[in-house]
Amino acid sequence: MTEVLDIAHLESAHRGLARAWIEFESGLAAVPVIARLLSGRLRIEDYRSLLFNLRQQVVDGGRWISRAASNLEHEELRALFIRHAAAEHRDYRMLEDNYVAAGGMREEIRGGVKNIGSEALSAFMFHAASQANPVGLLGAMFVIEGLGNRMAGPWAEAIRMQLALDEDAVSFLAYHGANDEDHLAMFDRALAMAVIDAATATAVVRHARIVARLYRLQLEELDNV
Amino acid sequence: MRAYVTGSGQFLPGEPVSNDAMADYIGRLSLQAARLGRLTLRRNGIRSRHYAMRPDGTTDWTLARLGAAALDDLFARSGLDRRAVGYLATATTQNDLMVPGLASGLHAQSGLPPVEIASMQSVCASGMMALKSAALQVAAGEHAAALAVGAEFSSRYFRPGHYHGTAAMNADGTLPSDAEFLRWTLSDGAAGVLVEDRPAPRGLSLRIDWISLRSFADRFAPCMTGGAALNEQGDLVPWSHFPTIAEAAQAGAFQLRQDVEALHRMLPVWLGELMRLVDEGRVDPGGVDHFLCHFSARSLRDEMVALARKAGCLIPEDRWFTNLYEKGNVGAASLFLLLDDLLRSGRLAAGQTVLCAVPESGQCVMAYAMMTVVDGDET
Numbered sequence: 020m021t022e023v024l025d026i027a028h029l030e031s032a033h034r035g036l037a038r039a040w041i042e043f044e045s046g047l048a049a050v051p052v053i054a055r056l057l058s059g060r061l062r063i064e065d066y067r068s069l070l071f072n073l074r075q076q077v078v079d080g081g082r083w084i085s086r087a088a089s090n091l092e093h094e095e096l097r098a099l100f101i102r103h104a105a106a107e108h109r110d111y112r113m114l115e116d117n118y119v120a121a122g123g124m125r126e127e128i129r130g131g132v133k134n135i136g137s138e139a140l141s142a143f144m145f146h147a148a149s150q151a152n153p154v155g156l157l158g159a160m161f162v163i164e165g166l167g168n169r170m171a172g173p174w175a176e177a178i179r180m181q182l183a184l185d186e187d188a189v190s191f192l193a194y195h196g197a198n199d200e201d202h203l204a205m206f207d208r209a210l211a212m213a214v215i216d217a218a219t220a221t222a223v224v225r226h227a228r229i230v231a232r233l234y235r236l237q238l239e240e241l242d243n244v
Numbered sequence: 245m246r247a248y249v250t251g252s253g254q255f256l257p258g259e260p261v262s263n264d265a266m267a268d269y270i271g272r273l274s275l276q277a278a279r280l281g282r283l284t285l286r287r288n289g290i291r292s293r294h295y296a297m298r299p300d301g302t303t304d305w306t307l308a309r310l311g312a313a314a315l316d317d318l319f320a321r322s323g324l325d326r327r328a329v330g331y332l333a334t335a336t337t338q339n340d341l342m343v344p345g346l347a348s349g350l351h352a353q354s355g356l357p358p359v360e361i362a363s364m365q366s367v368c369a370s371g372m373m374a375l376k377s378a379a380l381q382v383a384a385g386e387h388a389a390a391l392a393v394g395a396e397f398s399s400r401y402f403r404p405g406h407y408h409g410t411a412a413m414n415a416d417g418t419l420p421s422d423a424e425f426l427r428w429t430l431s432d433g434a435a436g437v438l439v440e441d442r443p444a445p446r447g448l449s450l451r452i453d454w455i456s457l458r459s460f461a462d463r464f465a466p467c468m469t470g471g472a473a474l475n476e477q478g479d480l481v482p483w484s485h486f487p488t489i490a491e492a493a494q495a496g497a498f499q500l501r502q503d504v505e506a507l508h509r510m511l512p513v514w515l516g517e518l519m520r521l522v523d524e525g526r527v528d529p530g531g532v533d534h535f536l537c538h539f540s541a542r543s544l545r546d547e548m549v550a551l552a553r554k555a556g557c558l559i560p561e562d563r564w565f566t567n568l569y570e571k572g573n574v575g576a577a578s579l580f581l582l583l584d585d586l587l588r589s590g591r592l593a594a595g596q597t598v599l600c601a602v603p604e605s606g607q608c609v610m611a612y613a614m615m616t617v618v619d620g621d622e623t
Contacts, residue, residue, distance in 0.1 A: 030556025034519040037555055041516040045463035058478060207554065 028220045029211055035224030036161050043162060043231035044169070050238045056174060061181045067123050070191070072241050074114040074128055076137040079144070081108020087148035087156050096154065099209050103160070103202075113191040120188035132244050136237035143233055147226060154213040157206070158227030162234060164202045172196025247379040249450040249615065251438035252584035253318025256571060257305055260292035261431075269295040270427050271404040274417035277424055284428040293431035293572025295399040303400070306340045308349035310434035311395040314580075315354050318391075322438055323445065326356055329438075330387030333362045333377045335370035335394040335576040338401070338470060338500075350393060360387065364576075367468055368538055369457060369604035370394070371579035372611035376455040378439045385441070393436030394577035401470075401500055402427040411473075412496035422501040426468075429502075431572035435580035443618045448592050450583070450615040456521060457611035460513050464608040467506040473497040507605045511548050514603045517610040518557050526614065527557075533596035535559040536582040537566065539603060559599070565589075578602070594619035 047053050052069060055061045081104045088100035118128045133141060147153050175192035178184065186193065214220050261269060263285050267278065296305035311334065319326050332354070334346040341349065345363025360381070364373040371394040378390035407413045412423050419427075443449035466472075472480040473495035486492035521527040552558040567585045574581055579602050586592065600613040 027556065030554065031523070033551075033555035034523055034557065037512065037551060038516050038519055038523075041513055045460070045513070048463060 028217055029214045031217070032210060032214045032220040032223050035220065036158065036227050039158075039224060039227040039231055040162070040165055042228075043235065046231075046235050047170075047238070050235060052238060052241060056177055056181075059177075059181055061178060063121060063182050066178055066182060066184075067118060067121050068241050070114050070118040070121065071123070071128050071131055072134050072137060072237065074111050074118070075131050075133040076141055076237060077114060078111040079141045080110060081105075083141070083144040083148045086145065087153050090148065090151060090153055092152045093154070093212060095212055096209060099205065110191065113194065117188050117191050121182075121184060134237060134240045134243050136233065136240035136243075140230070140233040140237050143229060154219055155222030155226040157210055157213055158223040158225065159230040161206060161223075162227050162230045164206055166234070167195030167198070168203050245379060245383045245452050245454065246441055247382040247439050247452045248441070248443045248618070249437045249452065249583065249587075250440045250444040251318050251322035251324065252436065252580065252587050253314050253316070253321065254433065254435035254577075254581055254584045255310055255313035255317055256294040256433040257296040257310065258294055260570070261295055262292050263290075266293075266428070268299045269297055270399055270402040273404055273407065273413075273419060273424075276416070276418045280421060280424045281428040284425055288429060288573070289569050290429075290572050291569050294433050296397050296432040297399045297403070301403060301405075305397065305432075306349070307336055307346055307395040307397050307434070308340060308353045310397060310432070311346070311350040311393045311436065312353035312355075314393060314395070314434040314436050315391065318436055318438060324389060324438060324440070326354070329356055329359060329389045329391055331360045331362075331378060331381045331390035332356060333364060333374035333390065333392045335364045335366075335374040335392070336396060337365070337367050337370070337398070337575050339363070339365065340397075346395065350395070366576070366609065367604045367606040368575050368578060369602050369606075369609040369611045370576045372455060372457050372600075372602045372613060375437065375439070375579065375613065376457060379452045379455060382439050382441050388441050390439045391436055392439060392580070393434065394575070394580050395434035396430065396575040396577050397432050398426070398430035398500070398575065399432050401498075407499065410494055410496040410499070412499055422503055423496070423499050425502050425504055426500050429573050430575060433571065433574040433577050433581065435574075435577045435584050437580055437583055443620060446620060448587065448594065449618050450587075450598060451618050453614040453616055454526065455611065455613040456517070456526070457609065458517060460510075460608035460610070464506065464510065466607045467510070468500070468502045468605045470500040471497060502605065510603070510605060510608050512551070513608060514610045515548060515552055515557070517612065518552075518601070519555055521612060522557050527599060527612070529557050529559050531597060532559050532563055532599045534565050534586060534591070534598045535563045535601070536579075536586060536598060537564060537601040538578045538582070539568075565591075592617045
């Protein structure tokens with residue numbers, strides 16, 4: 020009986036995440052820079068701005084994931100967060116390399132600050148990671164990994180085609196497009212470990228919805244520091 | 245909701261047309277067109293369909309006549325006299341005439357007395373729009389008996405003469421895939437249901453528990469279109485905005501088109517609607533006895549099946565009921581064709597639940613309906 024209920028909570032979390040993703044993906048298409056990308060109207064300044072703004076938030080990725088790891092009680096989940104932090108904490112360097120390959124100056128992207136949307140996103144991540152046993156952050160990972168798995172690959176290809184760039188200028192997006200599928204399979208296993216009751220299912224979905232909205236805000240506020 | 249499907253009927257013109265014989269009816273454009281056709285047929289799994297157009301391009305049919313033939317079938321098997329009907333709702337993608345609506349045309353052919361009418365025009369989901377309006381009319385007490393009828397006559401748009409000399413067609417007779425795809429997907433026919441405020445006194449009826457229909461045009465651009473052509477900026481220009489009719493026709497404004505890539509992007513949204521209904525407690529996937537889905541299980545991509553399974557919303561495949569492979573994709577009539585075939589199948593028993601699903605790619609609509617089988621007058 021308990022096992023059946025656990026599956027019901029897990030299924031409910033998967034439904035909630037899928038619905039949060041649908042809203043996120045639909046909303047992204049209406050963000051001006053993404054709308055230009057999807058309709059073949061992207062300019063090189065748009066792409067550099069995207070890299071510049073993402074870098075200022077991505078640089079914090081390894082930090083909030085490790086902070087969350089230190090507060091997690093479930094040992095397997097903690098191990099997973101630690102591995103994830105290790106795998107991602109130097110990703111921002113790819114963004115810097117791409118920025119340079121797209122014609123930007125390395126010292127400029129390194130000296131940048133977060134836009135106001137990135138501030139909100141990053142602040143929420145650190146806030147959530149600082150709570151006791153922050154399993155809800157799996158919802159945040161779902162959105163960010165989903166972005167990599169579902170969008171980054173096609174975006175990388177579209178950017179290369181529209182702007183006639185080499186592969187070394189889109190490696191951050193291409194890497195996430197190619198690798199986040201494994202990450203999502205790992206995510207499914209983590210979710211099955213984490214969602215043991217209705218409260219964790221709700222927390223995971225709620226974190227996903229918040230992070231989805233704040234991620235979109237980050238893209239809406241490009242260069243608005 | 246006090247509204248019951250108490251009768252149904254269908255009409256499919258002519259003999260079934262096999263995949264090999266399709267081109268005799270819709271015509272031959274080029275070798276590459278035929279190749280894309282075979283690919284499309286492999287994907288949709290359709291093995292036969294019906295056409296209201298003869299191979300020589302002549303026809304005795306209109307949507308109104310097809311719909312009337314479906315109503316003749318319905319009333320030949322119903323205990324209700326057609327003079328007792330108070331409301332007629334119709335559904336189609338493109339009416340015979342631009343003005344007036346199909347409900348007027350069908351009413352004229354139907355032998356019905358003066359009735360209230362409504363013409364729904366969209367794509368596949370217009371069938372559900374017609375059914376919902378009929379059910380609400382009956383449940384509200386406005387009419388005791390109502391008809392919802394869907395009809396399609398797509399083949400008339402697919403003949404070579406509708407493409408030759410337009411910008412859409414290349415010199416070698418090849419169409420872009422968004423125009424070619426539908427030629428190998430859609431076919432003709434009509435079907436409808438009778439909705440009453442009580443179950444039929446004898447035999448099985450379907451109590452309509454609820455109908456949910458939602459548009460997602462707030463986030464999708466038009467994906468299946470007719471009556472417009474893209475300009476150089478990528479904007480859809482309605483045919484009537486061209487300086488002359490000839491220029492609109494030359495630009496391909498009168499051709500039906502389907503952006504197949506956008507259609508794939510809609511799949512998660514359609515499934516998301518089922519998730520919403522599960523979350524709201526309106527659908528118990530394990531408790532559905534018959535799942536009438538206007539697309540086939542095999543057209544779903546593996547990732548969608550995996551997502552549905554882990555989210556606890558996969559209706560077991562042995563509950564799926566389809567007639568797509570034999571009767572083809574008849575757009576707005578499909579919902580009623582499914583209901584009619586299910587009611588005739590002998591598989592229904594009192595107390596069973598029937599979940600209908602009708603997605604529409606037009607600009608993204610998803611509709612679900614839940615019904616319960618009742619035997620005789622349950623009240």
